[in-house]
Amino acid sequence: MKSLEKAADYLSQGLALIGSIGLFAMLAHVTLDVALRNFADTPIPATNEIVSRYYMVLIVFLPLAWVERQRTMITVEVMEMLLTPRGRRISDGAVALLATGIYGFLGWVTWSVALKSMAIGTFVDVLGHKIAVWPSYFLPPAGFVLAAAMTALRLAIIIAGPSATAEEGPET
């Protein structure tokens, strides 16, 4: 279990790193486009499409596993005070189970969309140029499946026993 957790930490931090790079690339790309368009009259073609189809999809879905690993998914903490440690463990377990199911299902259904997009070779037409966008359809299933893996691991830890959950949530 320990080595699994180690691997999960590496994986989630790796995803956060990729996401951060994507975020920074988006900043640089858009700013450069604005600068080149205004000062050199040569905008970067298809900035709009690349930002929305690639950077945005990347930064929304890939970090999900990292967010789950850090346990920073947003909840409405209406019952926090009322729960006994045991009740909390049961509740955590149930939520982890449900989350694994939902992420897994989302991963599965979006995976089929990605395969279809790849088969078709989905592209967008920007001022007469063809921009392939099908690869970006693989980002949501990747993000969902990795998130499912994280919540499944959490479930396993909870089932394994209270000692394993003693130190709550790893640091960033």
Place this chain on the structure above:
Amino acid sequence: MSVETGFYGIAALLVLLILRVPVALAMISVSFGGIVSLLGTGPAVGILQNTPYDFAAKWTMSAVPMFLLMGFLAFHANLTSGLFTAAKVALKKIPGALAIASIFTCSGFAAVCGSSIATAASMGRIAIPEMVKAGYSPSIAAGAIAAGGTIGALIPPSIIMIIYGVFAETSITQVFMGGVTIGIMTAVAYSVVILIGSWLRPDLIPRQPIEEDTPPLSEALIATWPVLVLIVLVFGGLFSGLFSATEAGAVGAAGALLCAAAVKRLSWKVLRTSLLETLQTTASLLIIGIGAAMFTRFLGITGLSNFIAAQVSGADLSYYHLMLIVVLVYFLLGMVMEPFGAMLVTLPIFIPILNAEGISLVWFGVLVVKLLEIGMVTPPVGLNVFVIRNVASEHVTTMQVFKGVGPFLLSDLVVTAIVVIFPGLVLYLPSLL
């Protein structure tokens, strides 16, 4: 298709939220179940397949992470603290000075930022720890910023006002001008709440003025230059046509980077922390956005708009009766829907009625945006509250933020009533165009 299924869906959502299911997952699973029960598995799986990608892959949506990044960079490089200090110095004699200063800093930030989430996030990072340190109740401090963030979408630029203008085929510029008025009214109303609060409950909002050694006002004003540079950059660029409101976030973030470098406060740590916080906030908020978009589609399928239309049509409604319905509808929808969806569901119903009654669509746009922004802080699904919980997690729980928002919600009702009773107030600035 029955609107009852929609009500069951809302009940199921509440139960899941109480059972500590993450907001995004609760909304996704309830809408999926609801659509299965209404139309069967095919359409439900279809919505599950395409909503996540469609929601994220939007050019206008890219403004959210970029404005967040700008805010976080400004915070970690200590750029915005000057503005906050200046506001503190200027207001130091007033009870509740820190909170009032935060509200006015929100309004200043609103002038460069088109989204209420980004305004709340960046101000929350700066102001909440300071207020807690100064003896404010964490709940009130967080509530003030969650509510103050909504000013971000009231004072132009505002993404949601642009969408309204196009949908309602009315002048965006005039709606913007009306937004200036309602934004300022909101800031003033929130300040009044804080003043009254410090008088009634000095245990929650410290009554005594700021005592710490503050620099003289002139010095404090000079220290605001990094923010002023950012404001000039973003505002100037927007109005001279160098870039669009969507692009402004990225340019602003780049500007924050340069400013940080200029004052020698740009380090790896600052960059890394800002990027990670932005990423975390973006991912955990936009997945809720996806859930909310699915929930909106589910409610749409239940025939919600026909249901609302049935409540409004038929009877010859007086102006006040009609407005009461409008306010109620947006308040209720705002509890569980995201603002864009709530707008799309309702405008087709209300606009013909308003046209028939001769009510100004510019004025209505201002009212609707205000009402939708109220939905950003009402339970159970309040995006501004969630973002505040996210950036101030060491101080408050979600429920505490919702609680702290309470008094500000009351003042929002007063502002709404004023807008309804004196439509000319909001229409004055647009009429100058």
Place this chain on the structure above:
Amino acid sequence: RDLRIASGAPPAHPSNGYLYKPFAEYLAEETNGELTTIELGTEVVGLGQMKDALQTGLVDVGNLLPLYFPAELPNFALAGELALTGKDAHAMSAALTEYTVTCSSCQDELSAFGMVYLGSGSSDQYALLTKTPVSNAEDVEGLRLRSGGAPYSRWAEHFGATPVSVSVLETFEAMSQGTIDGSMASIGDLLAFRLIELVENVTLLPLGTYFATSNLTTAAPTWASLSVEQREAMARAANRANADMAQRWGYDFPAIAEKAALEAGITIQEADPAFAEAAAEFAIADQQAAAAISAERFGMEDASERVEEFIRLVEKWEAISEEVGHDRDAIVERVWDEVWSKVDFATYGM
């Protein structure tokens, strides 16, 4: 039986109020109330989700924009490339309807996509909506113009302007901030997207129309579940509604916008004859470009013949539209006689 229908557009848009609303009425009429409709709003299905909505059974009849799916619907992509050919809205919608109904590769593409085609509609002839006066070719040079598609980009580049890709929703913002100097669009955009607040000048010249639409696209399983009589009734209702839409989008709404523009003090002028002629010549030359692109992108070996066939139909329907004085009722009748009456509804779309 209730069919779920979705226009994907706000109520004021021609494809909602002048296509889906009348279709709902006509369908009940043509089937004596056997088939009725439930309308789903944009909050449930927007234009971007229409394909998925039709393919997964969320909607039975929806307004599909085929140009979003060039890889899957190359014949529509070809029609989209030929945008500059358009002049007369009724003629263009009838021509594309006849082309698509009678071409077997179009029908194969649509079947593979899981959809059944029931006709198209068209805008009026596009114009240059600009902030500065434009009358000759030199005036266009150096302008940054919003382009709604590849042919418009080619047009702009040919005349020395810079094409900019901006979504219609962002046109207002882009123009108010000076990111673009104008738009190549229907004069109706002055009202539909509030450009009337910004535009100073409208220049009329042969700029084509937007007609690569599939108005009342029906999900294949829904179609298959209908009786032959019901399918024919669907086609009748669609044929009437399509003409309503072309009438509104191509004639009535532009007339309203023109009036509003004049009232707002906007200059509306014809391009000078040399410029208009150059534009017309470019439109003809551009047909070759369209054929070449389709051949290259989709391996459409007979692209030139397809373009020829389409142009032949455009000329045929321009003559008919002229002959009946662009009358909506007459067009409904002629399209039925020339196209739909020859369709075998036991096999069409199956």
